[in-house]
Amino acid sequence: MLYDKTIGHPTISKYPMASSYVQKFIKSWINQVEGEVLEEVYDSLSVALSQPSSQIGYKIYTFDGGAHYLATRETVAMCSKGTTGLQTWQACLAMCQWATENCHIFQNKKVLELGCGVGLLGGVISHMCDQVTLTDHHQSVLRAAQHTLDINNINNGNVSPLDWTRIGDVEDEVDVVVAADVVFDRTILPHLVKTIKNKLGSPTGRDKVAYVCSTIRNKDTYNTFIEEINDQGLAIDNLDVSGLKSVYFSGTDVIRLIKLRLTI
Ligand SMILES: C[S@@+](CC[C@H](N)C(=O)[O-])C[C@H]1O[C@@H](n2cnc3c(N)ncnc32)[C@H](O)[C@@H]1O
Known part of the structure; x- marks a missing residue:
């Protein structure tokens, strides 16, 4: 294979x-x-x-x-050059598998990925969507993501810097926001949720939605993320990913996938 x-x-x-x-x-x-x-x-x-x-x-x-x-x-190392973004994580693999089973969500859509790492998820989604923008804040990670687009001849994708602590770097309209394994640092969670809310909130009248896939390493950190989402007034749906099967992820990690929308 x-x-x-x-x-x-x-x-x-x-x-x-x-x-x-x-x-x-x-x-x-x-x-x-x-x-x-x-x-x-x-x-x-x-x-x-x-x-x-x-x-x-x-x-x-x-x-x-x-x-x-x-x-x-x-x-091979989990952390290299001061970032965890230079390898692909389990939540990303799970989300890639989920995306291939739910490609209708991305059809004809403009997709924005937050904390893209080496760009596997954005690359997989590029096969389903109209346009995908891969974003991250780390220069080496952005270069790795661009390399992924280049060597795979992905023409409907681009890479752009976006730091959750500095909202506003990517101005393009998006329909769907995706992020994998971005819930790990409690101090940054308010910024992450604010970024998602900001991307869901720009005025187009289109139905925007965000999907965030996480490995639950620390329940308190994940609960803080959910509280932050509630505090910032976003609606949460928990999606069932228990049946996902892939040769790439071990199945030992606890994976959660949530769908977020603005409350009206
Ligand atoms: C654990 S890695 C996950 C990478 C990829 N999504 C995956 O699942 O394989 C977390 C990613 O979030 C990015 N990140 C961390 N803090 C960030 C911030 N303030 N703004 C944007 N990206 C950030 C890191 O650079 C890294 O690429």
Whole structure:
């Protein structure tokens, strides 16, 4: 699944994957496969094991039953260059899976992503929507997101700086706001919610909506987020993501997906 879509691809095949990622992927694949594993798979594992470990490399994700694939350049470390945005997180993977199962939400829409990281979610949604803008506040993250758009030939996407503590950087009208794994720092939550509210509130008369997917690491932090949403007067719907299945996320994390609207 990882290789057959990418070997020989004119752009993606020239970018090396981090050897630690290749090892982890093949080991996990061998553990999950039912039946006999081809000898070539073990050969690939021994090649990966013999290579020096690299901290950054390319990952290739397939979505929608393999109909689409997307490459990103990511770090192995959770935090690098002072940001957590240089690798893809579980809530993002869950949200990508959810998006592919609910692509009607994005059809003919202008989408804005907050805290985009390397740009996997925005890249996946670009296949469904009219236009997508990937935003973040960190320069290295913005460069990584732009690289994702470039190597995947995504022409209906763009990258723009947007810091939740400085509302107003992206002026374009949007229909749908998305964000994955952005609930981690209590002090920044009022700014995050204010940014979402601001993007839902600009005057077009269109029905705007925001979707935020989170891994619940700390219940108090998540509850603070929900309280902030209530305090700022947004309506919340909890969406059921218990049935989501993907080869990419482990299923051990507790994932929540909420839909937000302005109350009238
Ligand atoms: C845990 S990462 C999640 C990245 C990506 N959404 C994912 O799930 O893989 C959090 C992201 O939020 C961004 N972020 C943190 N504080 C921010 C702020 N004040 N304004 C905009 N983005 C911010 C970080 O740069 C990082 O890309």
